[in-house]
Amino acid sequence: MSLTRISDHLYRYEDTCNVYVVRNGSEALLVDFGAGEVLDVLDSIGVERVTDVLMTHHHRDQGQGLARAVEAGIRIWVPHMEQDLFHSADAHWQGRELANNYNMRQNRFSLLEPVPIAGTLTDYSTFPFGPYSFTVVPTPGHTIGAVSLLGEVDGQRVAFTGDLIAAPGKVWSLAATQWTYNRAEGVPSTIASLLDLKERAPGLLLPSHGEPMEEPEAAIDLLVERLWALLQGRGENPRLFQLREQPYAAITPHLLRNRTSVANSYVLLSESGKALLFDYGYDFLTGFTAGVDRASRRPWLYTLPALKRDFGVTKIDVVVPTHYHDDHVGGFNLLRDAEGTEVWAAENLAEILEQPTRYNLPCLWYDPIPVDRVLPLEQPIRWEEYELTLYSQPGHTRYAVAIGLEVDGKRVLVIGDQYELGTQWNYVYGGRFEADDFRRSAALYQKVKPDLMLHGHAKPTWVTPEHLETLTRQGDLLLELHEALLPFETAVFGTDDVAATIRPYRAEVRGGEAIEYEVEVQNPFPRAEEAVVRFVVPVGWEVEREEQVAPLEARATGTVCFRVKVPAGVHVRRARVAVDLTVGGQRFGQQAEALVTVY
Numbered sequence: 001m002s003l004t005r006i007s008d009h010l011y012r013y014e015d016t017c018n019v020y021v022v023r024n025g026s027e028a029l030l031v032d033f034g035a036g037e038v039l040d041v042l043d044s045i046g047v048e049r050v051t052d053v054l055m056t057h058h059h060r061d062q063g064q065g066l067a068r069a070v071e072a073g074i075r076i077w078v079p080h081m082e083q084d085l086f087h088s089a090d091a092h093w094q095g096r097e098l099a100n101n102y103n104m105r106q107n108r109f110s111l112l113e114p115v116p117i118a119g120t121l122t123d124y125s126t127f128p129f130g131p132y133s134f135t136v137v138p139t140p141g142h143t144i145g146a147v148s149l150l151g152e153v154d155g156q157r158v159a160f161t162g163d164l165i166a167a168p169g170k171v172w173s174l175a176a177t178q179w180t181y182n183r184a185e186g187v188p189s190t191i192a193s194l195l196d197l198k199e200r201a202p203g204l205l206l207p208s209h210g211e212p213m214e215e216p217e218a219a220i221d222l223l224v225e226r227l228w229a230l231l232q233g234r235g236e237n238p239r240l241f242q243l244r245e246q247p248y249a250a251i252t253p254h255l256l257r258n259r260t261s262v263a264n265s266y267v268l269l270s271e272s273g274k275a276l277l278f279d280y281g282y283d284f285l286t287g288f289t290a291g292v293d294r295a296s297r298r299p300w301l302y303t304l305p306a307l308k309r310d311f312g313v314t315k316i317d318v319v320v321p322t323h324y325h326d327d328h329v330g331g332f333n334l335l336r337d338a339e340g341t342e343v344w345a346a347e348n349l350a351e352i353l354e355q356p357t358r359y360n361l362p363c364l365w366y367d368p369i370p371v372d373r374v375l376p377l378e379q380p381i382r383w384e385e386y387e388l389t390l391y392s393q394p395g396h397t398r399y400a401v402a403i404g405l406e407v408d409g410k411r412v413l414v415i416g417d418q419y420e421l422g423t424q425w426n427y428v429y430g431g432r433f434e435a436d437d438f439r440r441s442a443a444l445y446q447k448v449k450p451d452l453m454l455h456g457h458a459k460p461t462w463v464t465p466e467h468l469e470t471l472t473r474q475g476d477l478l479l480e481l482h483e484a485l486l487p488f489e490t491a492v493f494g495t496d497d498v499a500a501t502i503r504p505y506r507a508e509v510r511g512g513e514a515i516e517y518e519v520e521v522q523n524p525f526p527r528a529e530e531a532v533v534r535f536v537v538p539v540g541w542e543v544e545r546e547e548q549v550a551p552l553e554a555r556a557t558g559t560v561c562f563r564v565k566v567p568a569g570v571h572v573r574r575a576r577v578a579v580d581l582t583v584g585g586q587r588f589g590q591q592a593e594a595l596v597t598v599y
Contacts (some may be wrong), residue, residue, distance in 0.1 A: 003041055006204075006212060007154035011045060013038040016061040017208040020160055022153060024130035027051050030074075031149060031160040032208060036065025039072060050074045052118070054127060054134070056162030057146040058085040058295070059109045059176075062208060066115045075118035077127065079136075081145030082295045089114040091573065092293070102181040103290035106143070106173075121147055123300060124338035138300045139164045139197060141190030142176050145295050148193075150200055159202035159216070164193055166210040169222035179296075184230070185287035188237040191227050192244065192284060192302060194220045199305075237286060247284065247303035248310065251452070251460055252408035256311065260284040260303055263327040263456045266414060267307065268407065270384035273314035275307070278403060278414045279456065280319050280335060281327040294366045299331035301338055316341045318383060320375075322393075322416030323400035324352045325363035328456065332369045342372040344381075346390045349399040350374045357506040360594075361397070362430045377401070391448075393418060395438050397431030402441070404448050413450035415441075422461050423470055425478055435482035435495045439475030446472065491524040491586070498522065499591035500533070500579050508597045512568035515596065519579050520559050523552035529584035535562045536578040536590060540570075552583070570598045 003011045003021065011021040015034030022029045026048040030038065033053050042050065053069050055062060055078045063086075069076055078086045085092055089111045097103055121127065123138040127149070134151035142163035149160040166172040177186025198220045205213040205220075213219045231237055248256045248267065256267040262285045266278040284302035307313050316339040321329050332353075335341035345353055352359055353369040375381055381388045386405050393402040396417040403414040418441055420426045427433040445453075445468055453461040461467065486492050493499040501520045509515055521531045534547040542565040550558040564577065574597055578590040 003038075003045060006206075007156060010153045010158070012206070012212070013041065016064060018206070018210075020206055021045070021047070022129065022132060023047055024132070027130070029054065029129045029132075031206075032056055032062045032162070033066055033069055034061065034064070036068035039068060052077060052127075052129065054121060054149060054160075055079065055086070056148065056160060056208060057143045058082040058111070059106065059143065059163070060111060061109075062162070063111060063115075066111065067113070070115055076115060077119055077121050078117050079145045079147045080120035080122045081298055082143065083117060083120050084294050085110045087114055087117050095293075104175075104178045104181055105290055105296070106176045107291070107293075107295060121149075122337060123147065123334055134160075137197060137200065138298070139193035140298050140300075141186050141193045142171070142173065143295070144179065144186075144189075144289055144298045148197060150197075150202060157201065157203045158206055159197060159200070159204070160206045161197070161208070163208045164190065164197070165205060165213070165219060165223055166207050168213060168215070168219035169226055170210075171223065171227075172207070172209045179287070179289035181290070183287055184234055184236055185289060187227050187231055188240050188286035191224050191231075191240065192286065194224055195244065196302065240286075243284070245306075246310070247306050251454075252410060255407045255412065256307075257454075257460065258283065258303060261327075262288070263325070263417070264454070264458075266454055267311075267313075268383075268386060268405070269311060269313070270317075270386070272384055273312055274317040274384060275311075275313045275315070276317060276383055276386075277319040277335075277341075278454070279322055279328040279416070280331040281325075282330055297326065297330060297366075299334055301331065301334055304339070315339070318342050318344050320344045320388070320403065321346075321349065321353070322403065322414055322456065323397050324349050324356075324361075324365070325397070325417070326365045327363070328416065329353065329365055329369060332365075333367060336370070343369060344373040344375055345371045346375050346392075346401045347377060348392055348401065352399055355504075358504040360501065360505040360592075361399075361432075362428060391444055393441050393444065394432070394434060395441050396426050396433075397428060398433070398437075399431075402444060402448075404450065410451040411449065412452045412454060413445065413448055414454045415456075417456035419455060419458070419471075421458050422455070422467070423474060425474065426457075427478075429496050432496050432498065435486075436475075436479045438478050439472075442468070442471040442475040489526070491583075493522050493524045493591075499524065499588055500581050502577070502579060502592050502594040505594050506597075507594065508599065509566055511566055511570045511598055514563055514565040517562045517564060517577075517594070518559055519562060519592070520557055521550060521552070521579070521581060521583075522557045523555060523583055524588075525554065525584055527554050527584075528552065531558065532582040533560050534580040534582075535564065536580055537564055538575055538577075540567050541565065541577075542567075566596070566598050572596075572598050 013019040020031040028047040121136045134149040137148045139148040163172040179185040254269040258265040268276040350371045356364040390401045544563040574595045578593045
């Protein structure tokens with residue numbers, strides 16, 4: 001194989017995929033790597049050293065030779081959402097479902113062995129290389145986490161598109177666009193990505209498979225036309241173009257709903273041109289995928305240009321979550337990085353955003369989300385001309401708030417996922433639900449008396465006194481049912497069955513280091529008792545004061561602390577530790593666990 005010159009400083013090498021070479025003097029940057037054979041021919045163009053490889057996606061034909069890059073000291077950069085499929089390939093292969101498999105994602109077309117990475121390509125960031133700068137554009141379609149790289153080389157605006165498009169009107173694979181058993185989630189994602197890329201006006205498309213395309217607009221338009229015909233035949237995503245053109249609907253003149261996100265995101269408009277968002281998870285979702293690994297979930301900022309265009313928004317100033325679940329907060333870090341948005345979060349959930357590994361909870365985001373301002377409960381908070389008040393609202397999860405404000409003369413309460421379809425309970429035991437939560441939230445609503453309730457997964461509700469009375473009756477009924485069903489008169493660890501909690505739940509340490517644990521234990525009895533807490537560790541590990549006693553009032557909780565030392569020389573993924581609990585002389589056994597990775 002030989003290098004094909006595209007322009008003075010840009011070359012293509014045909015390997016298991018197209019490998020693109022951007023030359024800067026005697027150094028080069030590669031886009032994708034294939035089997036790595038490009039390293040054998042770079043001296044023909046005067047390249048002595050490759051500094052970096054930028055990967056567009058995780059498929060094996062793109063990077064099966066990356067071990068050569070590691071040996072040569074080349075830094076490897078990978079899409080942020082697909083990083084685990086590179087540096088943690090072993091864990092992926094051990095965990096990937098095989099029998100009774102309904103996961104059609106092509107994540108088995110991944111590296112067979114892990115490779116260390118220098119870092120990740122975060123969406124909307126720029127990667128500098130000498131006189132060049134490449135923008136990371138999220139382009140899901142061929143894979144969920146795929147990116148394209150857009151920059152100027154030799155006076156031409158080029159886009160390295162991976163396998164988003166292979167030729168005018170053609171993709172390299174349609175099978176790759178099927179992310180669940182029988183749907184076509186990747187097809188509308190491909191259309192959305194193509195249209196976004198077209199609006200960025202590249203002059204040359206450089207695909208992973210296929211020839212460079214010198215008329216990008218025509219190539220993209222033909223592919224969009226054909227993919228749309230395929231979608232219409234399947235009866236999927238009929239509102240794709242409508243939602244792309246008008247993603248936001250006005251509830252009142254200064255309050256909008258994002259119609260494209262899986263969990264509703266709301267926009268509060270200020271007269272200054274700034275916007276505050278309530279929740280921001282998966283924007284412009286074309287369908288959920290099989291699996292829950294990092295590479296299966298893709299937030300992006302797809303609808304923000306339309307928000308700015310249609311409503312005169314000049315800055316996405318602040319985002320405030322109703323609760324910590326991924327479909328409500330997945331896009332927060334992107335907002336901060338790309339838009340300079342501040343994250344404001346209530347005091348009862350801020351730590352979960354910032355330190356998710358401390359918690360054993362469902363729907364946690366993969367990365368820490370820094371909080372710029374921790375908001376107190378039941379105290380007015382000023383943002384521009386508005387005043388917000390956050391109220392504790394346990395139910396869907398213990399760590400949730402309702403957010404009250406007045407907009408356009410209406411009292412509004414943003415309540416997240418507390419209810420489905422307006423009045424149906426939406427509780428999750430694993431989110432630390434308690435039996436009287438919905439009675440308490442109904443009392444809050446009666447106190448605040450909103451004109452309008454904004455839901456996480458339903459249309460807004462214009463509130464009547466009858467609606468509030470219905471919620472009150474529903475809350476009473478839910479409590480009565482749980483009291484009838486559970487043995488509260490004897491011993492019960494609350495509605496959520498949590499007898500003990502170990503924090504951190506997930507820890508990573510080196511052999512020879514120690515871990516500090518906090519253990520919260522609960523008294524299940526309607527009388528004061530002593531809890532005996534014994535910390536359980538693998539053979540050879542050491543625990544200081546491995547058994548401790550905590551006096552507890554009736555139904556109360558208490559906290560004890562342990563220090564665990566891991567032996568030197570240990571290397572293990574997700575070793576298990578636990579607490580064995582006895583309360584009032586009754587042994588309940590190993591009621592809580594935590595995981596430790598030793599490297």
